[in-house]
Amino acid sequence: MNGPDHNKVMWITGASSGIGAALSIHCSRLGYRLILSSRDEPKLEEVKDKCLHPDKVRVLPLDLAEAETLQEKVSKAVDFFGIVDILVNNGGISQRSLVKHTQLSVDRRLMEINYFGTVALTKALLPHFIQQKSGHFAVVSSLVGKFGSPYRSSYAASKHALHGFFDSLRAEHHQDAILVTMICPGFVKTDVSVNALTGDGSPLNQMDDAQAKGLPPEECAKAMEKAIRLKRQEVYIGRKEVFGVYLKRFFPSAFSNFIKKAKVR
Template sequence: MSEKVIWITGASSGIGEATAYKFVQEGYKVVLSARNKEALERVKNSSSSPQHCKVLPLDLVDQASFAEKTLEAITAFGHIDIILHNGGISQRSLIRDTPIAVDRKLMEVNFFGTVALTKELLPHFIERKSGQFGVISSLVGKFGSPYRSSYAAAKHALHGFFESLRLEHFEENIAVTMICPGFIKTDVSKNALTADGTPLNEMDKAQENGMSAEDCAKEIFKALKNKKEEVYIGGKETMGIYLKRFVPAIFTKILRKSEVR
């Protein structure tokens, strides 16, 4: 029971994959979840200690399976210390072109899936009087951006939900770390939903030039280990947080002129 265990969703690629490698390297037991079992097996076998990994396929839309999946995650190594909510899907479409069904899908995966899984795991943390929720939000969880309306809305909603959870369960020693990456070099833009609900299948220029997933994983590890309440990860784009806070009108003008797609 002294061994630390982290459950990572969206662990089959990108930030989730890199973070899984980092936590295994640091001696943690890791439960790997995502939809693609083959990709999870690849991550497990590519880690420095495959025997410290448990592959647990999970679809954030299939919330009826969460009770069983949570029990399986807990029993894999006896308990869970941290869950890193990393699973999700981005967006690249204008509001006027996007049917409400696509908006609902973005909310279902990015918000309701995360919340439902949290509610299944929360009793385990309460019983142990210990636990930590790491939540991969985004810089657009702090401000809106063109082409990401419902994605930004879902990330904003996560902040509201988990800030409330942090306050409600402080006495049970349950921590929340909100993690807001900027441009990280992953396939997130390739997989982003367009107006008709299909993937973009293109790499954003900003994403291509962004921080590596490995460097991002190092920052996530530090933030979770130190139980930071909120952390911003990336390059100069993280300055948008402070521009929004202190000079919002100027920041709005900057966003209008930016080549964000």
């Protein structure tokens, strides 16, 4: 099952649960060497134990909100296998609150983790990719990185910002053979809504109906790995919610009328 790409070193943030954990387990089956990161070291160890080849997995706890620590984390990551081939920027948090009820501190926290934390880790690893004249940033955005929806204002903003940053990075570093894949999932059955921040910064502690009916994370993980392996620039993963991207692109007025009535909370 192993191919020439499947022995690469893949570093996955947000690997302790949800999509990140599913991707870790799937890619271990394929033979990738893995570095798993999140804030929760015990859960990372649990994911490692579920991997088919735990001897090819390393655990590296980190907090995307602590940007000043990320350069040191990059050094440790590179030391594990002598190289990092792919960074999957998957770590982040979501939101479920109306604009009028959301404190500015919550808006700032979403941007700090989802955008600035991802950018800080990317910038810390970028010189390694430039030096080796190869590297691949896979960035887990969201379908709401392509369009906004109710109850997700700052989450959508943080994901939109990632598209602007990484589209620019791709253009600037194509001569260094550095690749960027933007991954935009729709509804996936994970705890992302349970852990989402509400207007005062407390967790929602509740599963969205749409989330509960979403794709299994294992199915999402397979599509993600395929998009990375095929070096796709952007991919949309989901069910009927994917059509929102095309509806907004080709029929923006119709999309605007649709999203006003969308029952997404």
